Amino acid sequence: AHELLKKMTEKCFNKCVVRPGTSLDNSETKCLNLCVDRFVDAYNITTKSYGTRIQ
Amino acid sequence: AHELLKKMTEKCFNKCVVRPGTSLDNSETKCLNLCVDRFVDAYNITTKSYGTRIQ
Amino acid sequence: AHELLKKMTEKCFNKCVVRPGTSLDNSETKCLNLCVDRFVDAYNITTKSYGTRIQ
């Protein structure tokens, strides 16, 4: 899960924290949480599609 | 050739398959074939230029 | 310093040499020199901030 977390952190930070301020504001934190959820969704879809295909 | 194929696949997929559909259409397949040809051209130019320069 | 130089070279080349010509012109060379200076500034800031934070 280390590689997954690393990629997720980079993608979600770049998407959600556009201009880094003196703290994470509410909309950034909310965006990060949703981004984790969607990244895991995407990962599950990728894993399933790839698994089905190469069987 | 493994590294070359890997890079080529990423570059050409990103260039030629903009919105992935339910199958590769003709224009995507044609673009992928041309992309392989041009990528190999570029690789040959790079290799030659670099070889000449560092001699 | 090898990794630093490698990243710096890629970032500064991409920023300063937009359309590669038959030689580096004055504005490109000036831009590359400034880019090295600023990249080192950024690296020092990053190192200090990260060091302070993880103490």
Place this chain on the structure above:
Amino acid sequence: QQKAHFQQQIHRLNEICWDKCVTDKPSSKLDSRTEGCLNNCVDRFIDASLAITQRFAQLIQKQSMN
């Protein structure tokens, strides 16, 4: 070792398809367009890999014949 290769491929595919299909800010649910794009992206990437490998093999063969 095969499992490690599988994992690595998944991470690579996931990054490529995330960049291609998830362009907006994340919302409370994957919309169906994004979900379709992700599913198709994996399959088309594999199709494209096969097409590219085949074309590349032809090129190599042609060059070695000249």
Place this chain on the structure above:
Amino acid sequence: QQKAHFQQQIHRLNEICWDKCVTDKPSSKLDSRTEGCLNNCVDRFIDASLAITQRFAQLIQKQSMN
């Protein structure tokens, strides 16, 4: 080995924050806006890492309970 990990993290953070904060052509001095952005970028990246890791742990836990 811990020092190598530290160095690697610095390079990674520096690349991420350079791409985010240094968008113009380099000038004779870091302007204060860019300097502030770089300082904040490192701290917010660490905040974001923590928030993301926590959320991910919750997701894993929730899935393993179902």
Place this chain on the structure above:
Amino acid sequence: QQKAHFQQQIHRLNEICWDKCVTDKPSSKLDSRTEGCLNNCVDRFIDASLAITQRFAQLIQKQSMN
């Protein structure tokens, strides 16, 4: 080992110069502008590497003198 380094440099240069010079959809032939750009790109990248290394060495030296 030197050959492996050479190969790696080629792959790196090829990626950098492809991204810089090949911006359109691929066509049936490399046009002369793209071909010139690729040739120049490799040479200018090496020039830039040398200029950057020299400047960086000067910076290091200046800092160690203070």
